[in-house]
Amino acid sequence: MNKDEMKIYWHTSSHILAQAVKRLYPETKLGIGPAIEEGFYYDFYREIPFTPQDIEKITTEMEKIIKENFPVEKIEYDKQNAEEILKDEKFKLEILKEIPDEKVSFYRQGEFIDLCKGPHLSYTGKIKFFKLLSISSSYWKGNEKNPSMQRIYGISFPEKKDLNEYLQRIEEAKSRDHRILGPKIGLFSLQQEFGPGLVFWHPKGAIIRKIIEDFWKDIHLENGYQLLYTPHIANIKLWEMSGHIEFYKENMYPPIEIDEKILYQLKPMNCPFHILIYQDTVRSYRELPLRWAELGTVYRLEKIGVLHGLLRVRGFTQDDAHIFCRVEQIEEEIMKILQLVLFFLKSFGFDKYEVFLSTRPDKFVGSIENWEKATNALTQALKKKDFQYQIDPGEGVFYGPKIDIKVRDCLNRLWQCTTIQVDFNIPERFNLRFVNEKNEFEQPIMIHRAIMGSLERFFGILIEHYNGNFPLWLAPVQIKILPISETFFEYGEKILKILQKEKFRVRMDTSQEKLNKKIKIAEEEKISYIFIVGEKEEKENTIAVRKHGKGMLGTFTIEDIINILKKEINTRVYLDENNL
RNA sequence: GCCGGGGUAGCUCAGUGGUAGAGCAGCGCAUUCGUAAUGCGCGGGCCAGGAGUUCAAAUCUCCUCCCCGGCUCCA
Numbered sequence: 279m280n281k282d283e284m285k286i287y288w289h290t291s292s293h294i295l296a297q298a299v300k301r302l303y304p305e306t307k308l309g310i311g312p313a314i315e316e317g318f319y320y321d322f323y324r325e326i327p328f329t330p331q332d333i334e335k336i337t338t339e340m341e342k343i344i345k346e347n348f349p350v351e352k353i354e355y356d357k358q359n360a361e362e363i364l365k366d367e368k369f370k371l372e373i374l375k376e377i378p379d380e381k382v383s384f385y386r387q388g389e390f391i392d393l394c395k396g397p398h399l400s401y402t403g404k405i406k407f408f409k410l411l412s413i414s415s416s417y418w419k420g421n422e423k424n425p426s427m428q429r430i431y432g433i434s435f436p437e438k439k440d441l442n443e444y445l446q447r448i449e450e451a452k453s454r455d456h457r458i459l460g461p462k463i464g465l466f467s468l469q470q471e472f473g474p475g476l477v478f479w480h481p482k483g484a485i486i487r488k489i490i491e492d493f494w495k496d497i498h499l500e501n502g503y504q505l506l507y508t509p510h511i512a513n514i515k516l517w518e519m520s521g522h523i524e525f526y527k528e529n530m531y532p533p534i535e536i537d538e539k540i541l542y543q544l545k546p547m548n549c550p551f552h553i554l555i556y557q558d559t560v561r562s563y564r565e566l567p568l569r570w571a572e573l574g575t576v577y578r579l580e581k582i583g584v585l586h587g588l589l590r591v592r593g594f595t596q597d598d599a600h601i602f603c604r605v606e607q608i609e610e611e612i613m614k615i616l617q618l619v620l621f622f623l624k625s626f627g628f629d630k631y632e633v634f635l636s637t638r639p640d641k642f643v644g645s646i647e648n649w650e651k652a653t654n655a656l657t658q659a660l661k662k663k664d665f666q667y668q669i670d671p672g673e674g675v676f677y678g679p680k681i682d683i684k685v686r687d688c689l690n691r692l693w694q695c696t697t698i699q700v701d702f703n704i705p706e707r708f709n710l711r712f713v714n715e716k717n718e719f720e721q722p723i724m725i726h727r728a729i730m731g732s733l734e735r736f737f738g739i740l741i742e743h744y745n746g747n748f749p750l751w752l753a754p755v756q757i758k759i760l761p762i763s764e765t766f767f768e769y770g771e772k773i774l775k776i777l778q779k780e781k782f783r784v785r786m787d788t789s790q791e792k793l794n795k796k797i798k799i800a801e802e803e804k805i806s807y808i809f810i811v812g813e814k815e816e817k818e819n820t821i822a823v824r825k826h827g828k829g830m831l832g833t834f835t836i837e838d839i840i841n842i843l844k845k846e847i848n849t850r851v852y853l854d855e856n857n858l
Numbered sequence: 859g860c861c862g863g864g865g866u867a868g869c870u871c872a873g874u875g876g877u878a879g880a881g882c883a884g885c886g887c888a889u890u891c892g893u894a895a896u897g898c899g900c901g902g903g904c905c906a907g908g909a910g911u912u913c914a915a916a917u918c919u920c921c922u923c924c925c926c927g928g929c930u931c932c933a
Contacts, residue, residue, distance in 0.1 A: 328862090330863095415861035470925070474925090580932075582923095583930085584859085736933090792891050799894085
């Protein structure tokens with residue numbers, strides 16, 4: 279089945295769900311019940327929320343409806359009749375009112391009828407294997423002022439194997455959840471009592487962060503960027519000038535008062551600081567484009583309910599950069615950014631992504647001419663770099679068009695990381711200028727861009743992408759030496775010193791445990807390589823090498839294994855026996 | 859922020875009104891071991907926090923904080 283066929287399949291599944299709910303709980307009012315990317319849901323309005331026991335009952339009822347194998351028929355009514363049919367369904371009536379057509383379609387299966395555009399499967403019996411996954415709430419039409427609906431999510435497939443595969447994938451995703459895996463292998467913690475949404479990087483996470491930061495800085499310097507460091511707080515005047523107090527206040531920590539009545543503001547963004555540096559002197563067109571990058575830590579007072587592990591936090595470090603350039607330079611700059619983004623993502627094992635171009639919204643600043651020039655430049659850059667992309671019309675930020683890149687991880691999940699935004703607003707607000715070749719002042723364009731988005735989010739995604747099994751260049755502990763017994767501590771120590779000198783991140787297990795236990799611990803810690811040393815190795819001056827998740831590789835001399843591991847580090851990807 | 863479900867040892871969890879429990883982890887002792895758990899012993903809790911009901915509260919009620927599943931929002 280292709281995607282469209284699956285959507286129909288899931289849509290019919292959602293109708294069966296609604297039919298079952300209506301049979302068991304007739305007082306329930308229907309909301310909407312679409313197919314989604316994977317599966318389906320139906321929103322219901324009901325005074326008493328559904329319980330897991332209800333879900334069991336609903337499941338049984340759905341099975342019955344499938345067995346009853348009702349034909350699903352499409353019926354058209356004019357609006358008046360439709361209103362009559364839906365007289366007890368206030369939410370459906372609301373939808374009906376919004377449909378401009380004179381005639382509307384309904385789908386009927388047995389006693390159940392629902393206002394619906396369709397299409398649907400021909401019989402309820404075509405739904406073979408399904409599972410209701412979760413209950414949650416959602417606002418009617420996604421608006422928090424509207425009533426809260428009960429949403430039931432489900433999934434269905436024609437083949438049992440597909441359902442099982444899907445459920446397995448969910449389990450797999452659950453077992454890799456960075457919120458559990460990360461603290462378990464000592465990468466980070468969230469100290470809920472002392473600051474929800476604030477990340478504590480433990481030694482093993484911190485070393486990974488350092489490696490990512492170093493790599494990031496290196497490739498920026500190699501690509502014509504300069505690095506900046508800016509403060510975490512500044513006089514609130516700056517945030518009044520930038521417009522953040524006006525438009526972003528609800529996400530900002532309250533200001534800090536000093537010296538009676540002077541207010542300092544913790545930064546939610548880095549750009550105003552970069553602008554101050556820009557304005558610190560008169561700029562010439564010869565300097566442009568200026569590319570300024572900073573790993574800038576910002577704080578945003580996110581609503582408590584939206585916090586989520588490392589993916590949505592209150593304090594985070596953006597891999598921010600601002601490019602000041604002329605309109606004519608946008609295309610070239612975007613191309614350079616895209617190139618850099620691809621290289622960066624690929625280095626972390628992401629080679630599948632989706633690209634979105636967002637264009638001018640209804641409310642915007644800047645001239646239409648500039649918007650067109652910029653949007654055009656983004657489009658040209660994407661085309662020249664041979665990107666497949668989707669257009670999100672009107673989804674740009676009010677200050678300029680943007681390109682977002684979402685990466686697919688190894689479980690085929692989509693994550694938003696990279697964002698590239700053209701900004702007409704800030705240069706205008708701060709009256710940014712440079713002197714052009716005619717000795718006149720001209721206003722530059724500003725491009726904001728982040729590749730990872732934030733180090734925290736990127737780290738969370740990386741943990742799940744690699745399931746905590748980081749490739750050697752990132753692995754917090756690359757090698758653990760396991761002496762078989764105390765007798766071989768000395769030989770182990772000798773190996774340890776050699777490896778440390780070669781800049782490997784290495785440890786030795788000096789516990790009194792048996793080898794099996796030591797291996798189990800090292801494997802659970804997801805250490806990349808285990809070097810086992812005992813009598814045989816000491817005699818031959820070798821090491822028995824075990825690779826995480828792969829088991830025994832064989833016996834190597836210290837020189838050989840160092841060369842192999844160095845090669846693996848340099849390629850930044852896993853190497854297996856075939857390409858060792 | 860909203861709706862629902864939760865919070866008991868470092869972790870996973872049992873305990874529904876009457877003396878706080880288990881496994882793992884930790885510590886100590888013994889064991890000196892060849893590819894995923896050696897044995898014995900010991901410590902460890904303001905039962906998220908506060909208020910109330912009760913002779914008596916981990917358990918019942920209320921408030922607050924935090925977590926989880928979603929919604930909304932976003933890096």
